[in-house]
Amino acid sequence: MLTGLSAVSSPDRPRFAYNLTSVEGFRAIVEWGEAHRMPMIMQCSERYLRDLGDTYFENVVVPRLARSEVAFVLHLDHATSLQAVQAGIQLGFSSVMFDGSGLPLKLNIQASADALGLCRQARIASFEAEIGHVGGAEDGDDEETRYLTRVEEAQQFMAEVPVDFLAVSVGNAHGQYRMPPKLHWDLLEALHHVISVPLVLHGGTGISPADFRRATKLGVQKINLGTELKVAWMRGLALAMESGEREPDRIRSAAKRSIAETLDRTERILIDV
Ligand SMILES: [Zn+2]
Numbered sequence: 001m002l003t004g005l006s007a008v009s010s011p012d013r014p015r016f017a018y019n020l021t022s023v024e025g026f027r028a029i030v031e032w033g034e035a036h037r038m039p040m041i042m043q044c045s046e047r048y049l050r051d052l053g054d055t056y057f058e059n060v061v062v063p064r065l066a067r068s069e070v071a072f073v074l075h076l077d078h079a080t081s082l083q084a085v086q087a088g089i090q091l092g093f094s095s096v097m098f099d100g101s102g103l104p105l106k107l108n109i110q111a112s113a114d115a116l117g118l119c120r121q122a123r124i125a126s127f128e129a130e131i132g133h134v135g136g137a138e139d140g141d142d143e144e145t146r147y148l149t150r151v152e153e154a155q156q157f158m159a160e161v162p163v164d165f166l167a168v169s170v171g172n173a174h175g176q177y178r179m180p181p182k183l184h185w186d187l188l189e190a191l192h193h194v195i196s197v198p199l200v201l202h203g204g205t206g207i208s209p210a211d212f213r214r215a216t217k218l219g220v221q222k223i224n225l226g227t228e229l230k231v232a233w234m235r236g237l238a239l240a241m242e243s244g245e246r247e248p249d250r251i252r253s254a255a256k257r258s259i260a261e262t263l264d265r266t267e268r269i270l271i272d273v
Contacts, residue, residue, distance in 0.1 A: 004125025008039035017041035019226035028259035043075035062092035097128035136173030177206040192219035
């Protein structure tokens with residue numbers, strides 16, 4: 001079945017959200033969740049929504065998740081326009097992130113409030129927005145700019161846009177970190193102190209398990225993993241081809257297995273935090 005972020009996560013049970021960037025990744029996550037009877041959060045950015053195609057979501061992803069006995073969240077990641085939000089709603093996404101973090105605060109508030117209104121009207125199960133700006137190589141775009149979330153801006157944002165989940169920028173970044181990231185713990189703690197809804201950490205790939213656990217003690221309830229699954233997918237393909245495999249179905253199976261192995265590892269990290 002399809003559901004929202006609060007149905008599959010809690011302060012005691014923080015969760016990873018996995019980015020969909022391939023058919024193999026989708027199958028790996030669904031099959032892993034069903035084999036372990038474990039609800040899963042998967043999310044897709046506008047870029048990979050375009051790549052995989054509307055009809056793939058409409059005819060494959062949404063019906064497959066909807067008829068499963070396991071709960072899945074299908075979350076739209078980083079929608080940057082109301083049209084994108086509307087498109088996600090129409091395709092059957094159960095949860096939406098609107099990202100106005102590239103805008104000045106006032107415009108971010110305005111645009112996020114509009115997106116939230118659309119989602120509430122459409123009975124979307126959960127809504128996430130971002131304050132501060134998590135930069136980095138989101139979907140491979142080399143954008144270096146990022147700025148840390150300011151506590152008073154986050155408070156003002158929440159007063160005007162009562163979102164369900166709030167993404168914050170505390171030293172995290174998208175893509176592959178060049179150096180091990182140093183998260184700003186004082187800032188995260190200050191945000192946790194004044195923000196009553198669960199926090200979201202984007203750019204989880206490269207952050208250590210110890211830091212994940214520490215973050216979840218400070219209000220983080222959703223951690224996004226994108227790059228890690230892309231790397232697993234590529235590693236699976238590369239190993240299969242290097243071993244001389246030439247049948248595409250077996251090469252794709254190797255990519256799927258490699259992603260499943262990553263899930264075996266990551267899904268253990270946040271249990272009993
Ligand atoms: Zn992100």
